[in-house]
Amino acid sequence: MNATAMFAALRAARKKSVRSLGKRILRKIDRYMAANSLVPDEPVLDSQSFPWVADLEANWRDIRAELEKILEFRDHIPRFQDVSADQYRISPDDQWRTFILYGFGYQSELNCGLCPKTTAVLQRIPHLQTAFFSILAPGKHVPRHRGVTKSLIRCHLGLIVPRQREQCYMDVGGVRCVWEDGRAFVFDDRYPHEVHNNTEEERAVLLLDVERPMRRRAVVLGRISLWLLKRTAYVVEARRNLAHWEQRLQAHLAGKAGGAGG
Numbered sequence: 001m002n003a004t005a006m007f008a009a010l011r012a013a014r015k016k017s018v019r020s021l022g023k024r025i026l027r028k029i030d031r032y033m034a035a036n037s038l039v040p041d042e043p044v045l046d047s048q049s050f051p052w053v054a055d056l057e058a059n060w061r062d063i064r065a066e067l068e069k070i071l072e073f074r075d076h077i078p079r080f081q082d083v084s085a086d087q088y089r090i091s092p093d094d095q096w097r098t099f100i101l102y103g104f105g106y107q108s109e110l111n112c113g114l115c116p117k118t119t120a121v122l123q124r125i126p127h128l129q130t131a132f133f134s135i136l137a138p139g140k141h142v143p144r145h146r147g148v149t150k151s152l153i154r155c156h157l158g159l160i161v162p163r164q165r166e167q168c169y170m171d172v173g174g175v176r177c178v179w180e181d182g183r184a185f186v187f188d189d190r191y192p193h194e195v196h197n198n199t200e201e202e203r204a205v206l207l208l209d210v211e212r213p214m215r216r217r218a219v220v221l222g223r224i225s226l227w228l229l230k231r232t233a234y235v236v237e238a239r240r241n242l243a244h245w246e247q248r249l250q251a252h253l254a255g256k257a258g259g260a261g262g
Contacts, residue, residue, distance in 0.1 A: 043173030151222030
């Protein structure tokens with residue numbers, strides 16, 4: 001083995017060691033958060049434990065109406081992997097698109113401005129971190145995967161659900177969740193989960209990440225972990241990619257307005 005190959009092998013071994021250490025630390029943090037959680041450590045949670053869910057459901061028709069306007073320029077809605085490159089391993093095609101309103105606490109002013117009623121509802125949710133419209137094409141399968149931190153819990157609000165809705169579902173830790181227009185469910189995405197849209201129709205939901213209710217010390221640890229996560233390449237690159245897509249959309253909307261003006 002020459003020196004260059006040896007250096008490359010050592011570098012790869014070091015990266016693997018760092019990843020392994022990071023995973024061990026993350027597992028310990030997850031166990032601590034689970035032990036200090038104020039909601040059960042279960043794959044699917046009781047939506048009544050989260051008062052803001054009722055507000056989401058009460059406003060679902062307004063939210064869907066704004067989504068339908070967004071879908072009129074769907075070619076300018078990025079694929080998930082166009083924003084978060086890490087998602088390529090679970091969705092390498094163009095069958096999963098995301099219109100991001102909030103990402104890890106960062107607000108997309110352009111996108112939120114296009115969805116004022118949705119944004120007003122989101123602003124009433126305590127400790128919201130992420131919110132986006134998640135749009136799956138007919139026949140799409142998202143393979144089993146896990147979220148990055150137990151400091152968050154996730155919610156899906158059904159907006160456009162295929163008529164054969166029993167054939168369009170998510171499996172979370174062995175629990176099957178079926179979407180319904182105007183209804184939300186809450187789950188822990190640190191449990192392995194996958195999505196099947198075994199229909200010929202599109203499925204769209206409003207996806208939210210909210211801080212997990214925990215005891216005070218765990219809340220502090222959770223917020224530190226989120227602060228660190230926001231400074232990783234995973235999030236920094238995603239914010240940069242989102243800014244690029246915002247510019248594309250803004251140019252499209254400006255051109256459309258100019259054309260309408262004559």
